[in-house]
Amino acid sequence: MALAAPGALSPVRQYAWCGRTRLTLPAVQPGQVVEVPLRVAVTRPGKLALADCLVSWHYAGPPHIAGSRAVPPHHCIVEQLQPPLLP
DSSP states (O other), rough: OOOOTTTTTOOSSEEEEEEEEOOOOOOOTOOOOOOOEEEEEESSEEEEEOOOOOEEEEEOOSSOOOEEEEEOEEEEEEEEOOOOOOO
């Protein structure tokens, strides 16, 4: 168990969302599914729970519609990058 000194920085998260984090789509029809690719950079190998992803929407209308929903965490394992083998 590691002890932190008073006033020490909190542990750093293992990942950071990168690339496009906001996207404006043209009109989406009711029931239509839209896939939006996301990118994440990881800082070290290990078990990871990608979280802190919130999808929000806004439609100027009529009728005016707005809302948001948290995306459940995605659990994955990040492996150590292996150096390329020499020929």
